[in-house]
Amino acid sequence: xxxxxxxxxxxxxxxxxxxxATTSELAERGYDKLSLDRIAAAAGVGKATIYRWYPNKxxxxxEGMLSGHxxxxxxxxxxxxxxxxxxxxxxxxxxxxxxxxxxxxxxxTIAATAEDADVARHYDxxxxxxxxxxxxxxxESGRRDGQVDADAPLDALVEAxxxxxxxxxxxxxxxxxxALTATVTLLFxxxxxxxxxxxx
Amino acid sequence: xxxxxxxxxxxxxxxxxxxxATTSELAERGYDKLSLDRIAAAAGVGKATIYRWYPNKxxxxxEGMLSGHxxxxxxxxxxxxxxxxxxxxxxxxxxxxxxxxxxxxxxxTIAATAEDADVARHYDxxxxxxxxxxxxxxxESGRRDGQVDADAPLDALVEAxxxxxxxxxxxxxxxxxxALTATVTLLFxxxxxxxxxxxx
Amino acid sequence: xxxxxxxxxxxxxxxxxxxxATTSELAERGYDKLSLDRIAAAAGVGKATIYRWYPNKxxxxxEGMLSGHxxxxxxxxxxxxxxxxxxxxxxxxxxxxxxxxxxxxxxxTIAATAEDADVARHYDxxxxxxxxxxxxxxxESGRRDGQVDADAPLDALVEAxxxxxxxxxxxxxxxxxxALTATVTLLFxxxxxxxxxxxx
Amino acid sequence: xxxxxxxxxxxxxxxxxxxxATTSELAERGYDKLSLDRIAAAAGVGKATIYRWYPNKxxxxxEGMLSGHxxxxxxxxxxxxxxxxxxxxxxxxxxxxxxxxxxxxxxxTIAATAEDADVARHYDxxxxxxxxxxxxxxxESGRRDGQVDADAPLDALVEAxxxxxxxxxxxxxxxxxxALTATVTLLFxxxxxxxxxxxx
DNA sequence: CAGTAACCGAGACGGTACGTCGAGTCTTACA
DNA sequence: TGTAAGACTCGACGTACCGTCTCGGTTACTG
Numbered sequence: 127x128x129x130x131x132x133x134x135x136x137x138x139x140x141x142x143x144x145x146x147a148t149t150s151e152l153a154e155r156g157y158d159k160l161s162l163d164r165i166a167a168a169a170g171v172g173k174a175t176i177y178r179w180y181p182n183k184x185x186x187x188x189e190g191m192l193s194g195h196x197x198x199x200x201x202x203x204x205x206x207x208x209x210x211x212x213x214x215x216x217x218x219x220x221x222x223x224x225x226x227x228x229x230x231x232x233x234x235t236i237a238a239t240a241e242d243a244d245v246a247r248h249y250d251x252x253x254x255x256x257x258x259x260x261x262x263x264x265x266e267s268g269r270r271d272g273q274v275d276a277d278a279p280l281d282a283l284v285e286a287x288x289x290x291x292x293x294x295x296x297x298x299x300x301x302x303x304x305a306l307t308a309t310v311t312l313l314f315x316x317x318x319x320x321x322x323x324x325x326x
Numbered sequence: 327x328x329x330x331x332x333x334x335x336x337x338x339x340x341x342x343x344x345x346x347a348t349t350s351e352l353a354e355r356g357y358d359k360l361s362l363d364r365i366a367a368a369a370g371v372g373k374a375t376i377y378r379w380y381p382n383k384x385x386x387x388x389e390g391m392l393s394g395h396x397x398x399x400x401x402x403x404x405x406x407x408x409x410x411x412x413x414x415x416x417x418x419x420x421x422x423x424x425x426x427x428x429x430x431x432x433x434x435t436i437a438a439t440a441e442d443a444d445v446a447r448h449y450d451x452x453x454x455x456x457x458x459x460x461x462x463x464x465x466e467s468g469r470r471d472g473q474v475d476a477d478a479p480l481d482a483l484v485e486a487x488x489x490x491x492x493x494x495x496x497x498x499x500x501x502x503x504x505a506l507t508a509t510v511t512l513l514f515x516x517x518x519x520x521x522x523x524x525x526x
Numbered sequence: 527x528x529x530x531x532x533x534x535x536x537x538x539x540x541x542x543x544x545x546x547a548t549t550s551e552l553a554e555r556g557y558d559k560l561s562l563d564r565i566a567a568a569a570g571v572g573k574a575t576i577y578r579w580y581p582n583k584x585x586x587x588x589e590g591m592l593s594g595h596x597x598x599x600x601x602x603x604x605x606x607x608x609x610x611x612x613x614x615x616x617x618x619x620x621x622x623x624x625x626x627x628x629x630x631x632x633x634x635t636i637a638a639t640a641e642d643a644d645v646a647r648h649y650d651x652x653x654x655x656x657x658x659x660x661x662x663x664x665x666e667s668g669r670r671d672g673q674v675d676a677d678a679p680l681d682a683l684v685e686a687x688x689x690x691x692x693x694x695x696x697x698x699x700x701x702x703x704x705a706l707t708a709t710v711t712l713l714f715x716x717x718x719x720x721x722x723x724x725x726x
Numbered sequence: 727x728x729x730x731x732x733x734x735x736x737x738x739x740x741x742x743x744x745x746x747a748t749t750s751e752l753a754e755r756g757y758d759k760l761s762l763d764r765i766a767a768a769a770g771v772g773k774a775t776i777y778r779w780y781p782n783k784x785x786x787x788x789e790g791m792l793s794g795h796x797x798x799x800x801x802x803x804x805x806x807x808x809x810x811x812x813x814x815x816x817x818x819x820x821x822x823x824x825x826x827x828x829x830x831x832x833x834x835t836i837a838a839t840a841e842d843a844d845v846a847r848h849y850d851x852x853x854x855x856x857x858x859x860x861x862x863x864x865x866e867s868g869r870r871d872g873q874v875d876a877d878a879p880l881d882a883l884v885e886a887x888x889x890x891x892x893x894x895x896x897x898x899x900x901x902x903x904x905a906l907t908a909t910v911t912l913l914f915x916x917x918x919x920x921x922x923x924x925x926x
Numbered sequence: 927c928a929g930t931a932a933c934c935g936a937g938a939c940g941g942t943a944c945g946t947c948g949a950g951t952c953t954t955a956c957a
Numbered sequence: 958t959g960t961a962a963g964a965c966t967c968g969a970c971g972t973a974c975c976g977t978c979t980c981g982g983t984t985a986c987t988g
Contacts, residue, residue, distance in 0.1 A: 133981090
């Protein structure tokens, strides 16, 4: 059943050492200063071992994301109040990404994503989509509670949230809680006074 | 005899050739594959000439942005209907950034921004802030027309717009008009059925 | 009291395949471009199998020589006329070593010999010494026939012959029969006009 | 008249440092263990600088020979007695090549010569041919003194001498003076008792 | 005739060196 | 004195081999 090719089996220790070294290099130097020579040395691994499994820098970084070595995850709470939960997620996520190492890591990830379409796809499929799905799920449960409009475009809402986070990361801003709360309020209440759903 | 100033006059032609070569290199190869050797050769310029004016790659790219060589600008129309104008801007901007060369350029810019804090600051100060200011101005005029709530957080609204654009660029999505319209609708009407800010 | 260790016996097929692959690699690429990876692949053999039997490249090449796979042998004829026989040997040997494959092989052998003292010893003990012994034997029989002086230094003569062959191989010259005949004539008649030995 | 291209001029210091480092590497490790990385490091030079001027290992070694950095030269004396002078040259040359460093160097040279036809040609044209010409000149002067037969093939004689030296170097033999003297005697008196050329 | 020891192929491993390319600096000749 | 040309050091790239080390499997002697 199992293929059972001949030859020595892949070293799991090497794989982990490579990923770990990649993460720390990435955090402290960024994506385009990433040196496979240094990674190999730090991981105590031959350069060929890296190239055997990852065709290029991008693939290596992509694998780092997948394995969760690269980015922290913030859970979406479920307190009963959707706005509070979303606000909480937004503040927590912002705080986590403002930390120096995490910030370096996420910026490296953005650079990798901008440079390499495969990485972008990989990242979107396996990382952000998870957070997005969680948020959407929470919003849907909010909708069942009557806290979210039936016809509100949840995908658009989630995209706006992620987009705001992204923008703050890129511009190195560390937004305070009020600003983030204002964003959530905007998304739930809207800015249009004439609007159908009603002015104050 | 007449002028008698020693030395050769600085070549404006060289400066422009450098910027042009940088732009095209950036569009077709991306930021981290940018090669100053290639730029110098393509511009018919000595490498030292580049380094005389720009201390490093990042500064060169930053200058490229400033000079408008790097990114197209989309004007915010002023038709009388704020939602329509914002929607128009969003669709136009998305379309412009979906074009292959512009997309490559903007992604290169994002990578540069992610890698280099100076570039990020430069970009934020001189490029996005312009677009942001324009959007804010339009929204303020809309507020005077009663189309925008008095207490709506305009900055947050603009950030959400820019964030959505950013996310689409990074994920290589080409959103259709309906999706973008839904985003604008969300931002103006909100998703919260109970209406935190005011009852229905 | 048979020694007869248990375990699988050495695969003769593998041994031959290795030697053959080595020979052809050596002929077409030379000694320092010799690759054990390539040899193993060409021979359909695991690299470890080569290393099990030969501690290093040199030993493998040395074995190749021994087994006669590596160099052709030219017999010394015995026609009754020593000069003619030696000349014949010299011409035949030169011709054989001028052929492209044999030439590549012998030059690879020379390189191996120059690089590795063990290979040199091996080669001298098992290969050239055979040719030398044959030549010496022929000269001794010539001495018995009165065609060679009783006190002529046969070893020196043979060394001069081999040295000339070697030099021609290294310099990629393809000497014609006249030049080689002149060498033999010189060795038998000498260049000294006074005839030193006569007046001894 | 001089071409006077623009651009920085080639650094003579770098050239010499490279050649010197090459020589010492060659002497202590041999030709096929020669590492350009090591040479560059030892010479305090970028690897690219080596490759800018020498397309491959062989060319570098060839240049090393030319510049006299690589091999000692033994002059042919002129005492009036040709045999004595030739014998002296042979003994001196043998002694010099038996010394460890020189021996390593000459063997590396032989390996380079065996591996690379260009090096061989280079070497033959610029190095051995000098020694050969000197020997031939001495023999011709001996011929004018009546010490060498008018019709003796001087080229063949010189080749035999060089060939014998070569063989000794390759086999790592350190021949004593008597053996070398016997060789010279053979070359001048011949081994053929009947005396083909007749003139005893 | 079952164990078991030494073999076999395959191929991954940590390394070293390769030859190329790019960054950023420096040195020419010329304008 | 600014500029094009181009050599310089440094360091990373991705590839190729080295010699070693598992792997799963195959003989063929031994108990």
